[in-house]
Amino acid sequence: MKPKLLLHVCCAPCAGHLLKELQKEFDLTAYFYNPNLDSKEEHQKRLVEAEKYCKKLGIDLVKGDYNHKEWLEMVKGFENEPEGGKRCLKCFEMRLGEIAKFGKENNFDCFSTTLTISPYKSTKVIGPIGREVARKFEVKFLDKDFGKRDRFKKSLEICKEEGFYRQDYCGCEFSRAGNR
Numbered sequence: 001m002k003p004k005l006l007l008h009v010c011c012a013p014c015a016g017h018l019l020k021e022l023q024k025e026f027d028l029t030a031y032f033y034n035p036n037l038d039s040k041e042e043h044q045k046r047l048v049e050a051e052k053y054c055k056k057l058g059i060d061l062v063k064g065d066y067n068h069k070e071w072l073e074m075v076k077g078f079e080n081e082p083e084g085g086k087r088c089l090k091c092f093e094m095r096l097g098e099i100a101k102f103g104k105e106n107n108f109d110c111f112s113t114t115l116t117i118s119p120y121k122s123t124k125v126i127g128p129i130g131r132e133v134a135r136k137f138e139v140k141f142l143d144k145d146f147g148k149r150d151r152f153k154k155s156l157e158i159c160k161e162e163g164f165y166r167q168d169y170c171g172c173e174f175s176r177a178g179n180r
Contacts, residue, residue, distance in 0.1 A: 002027040005142060006103040008095060008113035009061070010034060012049035013166045015114045016158035017151050019057055029108070030054050033064025033098050035071035036091050038173040043068075046171075049164050064098060071172075079174050084122065087174060092129045100130075100137040112142035117152050120170070 005026035009015040015030065022028050032050050037043040043066050054061040074094050078087035096113060103111040113130065116123045123145040134141035159166055169175045 003109040004029070004107065006031050006062075006099060006106070006108040006111040008033060008099045008111065008115070009050050009054075010114050010171075011046045011167065012053045012162070012164045013155060013159040014117050015050060015155075016053065016162065016164070017154040018114055018117060018146055019053065019059055020158075021151070023057060023059060029060045029062060031062045031064060031099055031102060031111075033062075033095055034171060035065070035067045035094065037066070037068065037171040038176070040066065042167070042171060045165050046167070053162060053164070062102065064102075075172075075174075081174075083120075083170070083175055084125070087172075088170075089125065089129065091172070092126055093133065096126075096130050096141075097133045097136070100133040100139050100141070104137040104139040108139060110140035110142045112144065112146075114146065116144065117146040117155060 003026055005022060005028050007022060007028060007030050009030045009032050019030065030050065032047055034043065034046065037046065047063065051061055071094060075087045075090050078090060081087040099111045099113065113126065115121045116126055127143050130141040130143055
Protein backbone atom coordinates (compact mmCIF):
# COMPACT_ATOMS: atom_id res chain seq x y z
CA MET A 1 0.00 0.00 0.00
CA LYS A 2 1.40 3.38 -1.02
CA PRO A 3 1.75 6.16 1.57
CA LYS A 4 -0.83 8.96 1.29
CA LEU A 5 0.72 12.26 0.13
CA LEU A 6 -1.11 15.59 0.11
CA LEU A 7 0.63 17.83 -2.42
CA HIS A 8 0.09 21.58 -2.35
CA VAL A 9 -0.31 22.73 -5.96
CA CYS A 10 0.46 26.37 -6.73
CA CYS A 11 -0.28 26.05 -10.46
CA ALA A 12 -0.46 23.45 -13.23
CA PRO A 13 2.85 24.49 -14.83
CA CYS A 14 4.76 23.78 -11.61
CA ALA A 15 2.73 20.66 -10.80
CA GLY A 16 2.81 19.06 -14.25
CA HIS A 17 5.81 16.77 -13.98
CA LEU A 18 5.62 16.30 -10.20
CA LEU A 19 2.10 14.91 -10.29
CA LYS A 20 3.11 12.30 -12.85
CA GLU A 21 6.28 11.39 -10.94
CA LEU A 22 4.82 11.31 -7.44
CA GLN A 23 1.72 9.30 -8.28
CA LYS A 24 4.02 6.36 -9.06
CA GLU A 25 5.30 6.38 -5.47
CA PHE A 26 2.34 7.72 -3.46
CA ASP A 27 -1.41 7.59 -3.11
CA LEU A 28 -1.49 11.21 -4.24
CA THR A 29 -4.03 13.94 -3.61
CA ALA A 30 -3.47 17.49 -4.87
CA TYR A 31 -4.56 20.48 -2.80
CA PHE A 32 -5.07 23.84 -4.51
CA TYR A 33 -4.82 26.47 -1.79
CA ASN A 34 -3.50 29.83 -2.93
CA PRO A 35 -5.01 32.81 -1.10
CA ASN A 36 -2.05 34.89 -2.27
CA LEU A 37 -3.47 35.16 -5.79
CA ASP A 38 -4.33 38.78 -6.43
CA SER A 39 -7.74 38.31 -8.05
CA LYS A 40 -10.55 35.80 -8.31
CA GLU A 41 -9.91 35.70 -12.05
CA GLU A 42 -6.26 34.67 -11.58
CA HIS A 43 -7.30 32.15 -8.95
CA GLN A 44 -9.91 30.67 -11.28
CA LYS A 45 -7.50 30.44 -14.25
CA ARG A 46 -4.94 28.54 -12.20
CA LEU A 47 -7.54 26.35 -10.53
CA VAL A 48 -9.16 25.33 -13.84
CA GLU A 49 -5.76 24.31 -15.27
CA ALA A 50 -4.93 22.27 -12.16
CA GLU A 51 -8.37 20.62 -12.18
CA LYS A 52 -8.13 19.62 -15.85
CA TYR A 53 -4.68 18.11 -15.45
CA CYS A 54 -5.49 16.27 -12.22
CA LYS A 55 -8.60 14.83 -13.85
CA LYS A 56 -6.54 13.67 -16.83
CA LEU A 57 -4.11 11.90 -14.48
CA GLY A 58 -6.85 10.48 -12.25
CA ILE A 59 -5.68 12.45 -9.20
CA ASP A 60 -8.14 13.86 -6.69
CA LEU A 61 -7.93 17.63 -6.24
CA VAL A 62 -9.05 19.38 -3.07
CA LYS A 63 -10.02 23.03 -3.56
CA GLY A 64 -9.07 25.24 -0.66
CA ASP A 65 -10.90 28.45 0.14
CA TYR A 66 -9.87 31.61 -1.67
CA ASN A 67 -9.42 33.99 1.26
CA HIS A 68 -7.30 36.80 -0.14
CA LYS A 69 -8.40 39.28 2.54
CA GLU A 70 -7.07 36.96 5.23
CA TRP A 71 -3.82 36.61 3.27
CA LEU A 72 -3.51 40.42 3.00
CA GLU A 73 -3.90 40.65 6.79
CA MET A 74 -1.19 38.00 7.21
CA VAL A 75 1.33 39.96 5.10
CA LYS A 76 0.32 43.42 6.33
CA GLY A 77 3.42 45.52 6.93
CA PHE A 78 5.49 43.45 4.50
CA GLU A 79 4.02 44.76 1.24
CA ASN A 80 7.28 46.45 0.22
CA GLU A 81 9.52 43.50 1.00
CA PRO A 82 11.52 42.19 -1.96
CA GLU A 83 10.52 38.96 -3.67
CA GLY A 84 11.75 36.16 -1.43
CA GLY A 85 11.63 38.40 1.66
CA LYS A 86 9.55 38.34 4.84
CA ARG A 87 6.24 38.63 2.97
CA CYS A 88 7.00 35.40 1.13
CA LEU A 89 7.91 33.65 4.39
CA LYS A 90 4.51 34.60 5.83
CA CYS A 91 2.81 33.43 2.64
CA PHE A 92 4.58 30.05 2.67
CA GLU A 93 3.76 29.63 6.35
CA MET A 94 0.06 30.30 5.76
CA ARG A 95 -0.24 27.97 2.78
CA LEU A 96 1.85 25.12 4.18
CA GLY A 97 0.08 25.44 7.53
CA GLU A 98 -3.27 24.93 5.84
CA ILE A 99 -1.96 21.93 3.89
CA ALA A 100 -0.46 20.34 7.03
CA LYS A 101 -3.67 20.92 9.01
CA PHE A 102 -5.81 19.36 6.28
CA GLY A 103 -3.34 16.50 5.96
CA LYS A 104 -3.51 15.73 9.67
CA GLU A 105 -7.31 16.00 9.80
CA ASN A 106 -7.67 13.66 6.81
CA ASN A 107 -5.11 11.02 7.78
CA PHE A 108 -2.43 11.71 5.19
CA ASP A 109 0.99 10.20 5.88
CA CYS A 110 2.79 13.29 4.63
CA PHE A 111 2.46 16.56 2.73
CA SER A 112 4.63 18.59 0.39
CA THR A 113 4.46 21.47 -2.08
CA THR A 114 5.14 22.14 -5.74
CA LEU A 115 6.70 25.49 -4.78
CA THR A 116 10.17 23.96 -4.58
CA ILE A 117 10.24 23.06 -8.27
CA SER A 118 10.57 26.71 -9.22
CA PRO A 119 14.06 28.17 -9.61
CA TYR A 120 12.56 31.34 -8.08
CA LYS A 121 11.70 29.69 -4.75
CA SER A 122 14.32 28.47 -2.30
CA THR A 123 14.07 25.07 -0.64
CA LYS A 124 16.38 26.49 2.03
CA VAL A 125 13.50 28.83 2.91
CA ILE A 126 10.52 26.55 2.26
CA GLY A 127 12.02 23.45 3.91
CA PRO A 128 12.29 24.88 7.44
CA ILE A 129 8.76 26.30 7.22
CA GLY A 130 7.43 22.93 6.08
CA ARG A 131 9.23 21.14 8.91
CA GLU A 132 7.93 23.64 11.47
CA VAL A 133 4.27 23.32 10.43
CA ALA A 134 4.75 19.53 10.24
CA ARG A 135 5.79 19.55 13.91
CA LYS A 136 2.88 21.80 14.82
CA PHE A 137 0.28 19.59 13.14
CA GLU A 138 2.06 16.28 13.74
CA VAL A 139 2.20 15.18 10.13
CA LYS A 140 5.35 14.41 8.13
CA PHE A 141 6.69 16.95 5.62
CA LEU A 142 8.18 15.44 2.48
CA ASP A 143 11.14 17.82 2.37
CA LYS A 144 12.43 17.57 -1.19
CA ASP A 145 14.07 19.96 -3.58
CA PHE A 146 11.81 19.19 -6.51
CA GLY A 147 13.81 21.55 -8.72
CA LYS A 148 16.59 18.99 -9.12
CA ARG A 149 16.96 16.41 -11.92
CA ASP A 150 15.58 18.73 -14.61
CA ARG A 151 12.09 18.58 -13.11
CA PHE A 152 11.43 22.27 -13.80
CA LYS A 153 12.47 21.79 -17.43
CA LYS A 154 10.24 18.71 -17.67
CA SER A 155 7.35 20.69 -16.20
CA LEU A 156 7.86 23.38 -18.84
CA GLU A 157 7.72 20.70 -21.54
CA ILE A 158 4.45 19.37 -20.11
CA CYS A 159 3.19 22.95 -19.91
CA LYS A 160 3.74 23.36 -23.67
CA GLU A 161 2.28 19.93 -24.50
CA GLU A 162 -0.86 20.59 -22.45
CA GLY A 163 -1.20 24.25 -23.46
CA PHE A 164 -1.35 25.37 -19.83
CA TYR A 165 -1.92 28.99 -18.93
CA ARG A 166 1.49 30.07 -17.67
CA GLN A 167 1.77 33.15 -15.50
CA ASP A 168 4.89 35.27 -15.09
CA TYR A 169 4.58 36.10 -11.39
CA CYS A 170 3.94 34.17 -8.17
CA GLY A 171 0.42 35.49 -7.91
CA CYS A 172 0.32 38.26 -5.34
CA GLU A 173 -0.12 41.88 -6.30
CA PHE A 174 3.23 42.74 -4.75
CA SER A 175 5.16 40.37 -7.03
CA ARG A 176 3.83 41.63 -10.37
CA ALA A 177 6.40 43.09 -12.77
CA GLY A 178 7.11 46.65 -11.76
CA ASN A 179 6.40 45.90 -8.10
CA ARG A 180 9.38 43.61 -7.53
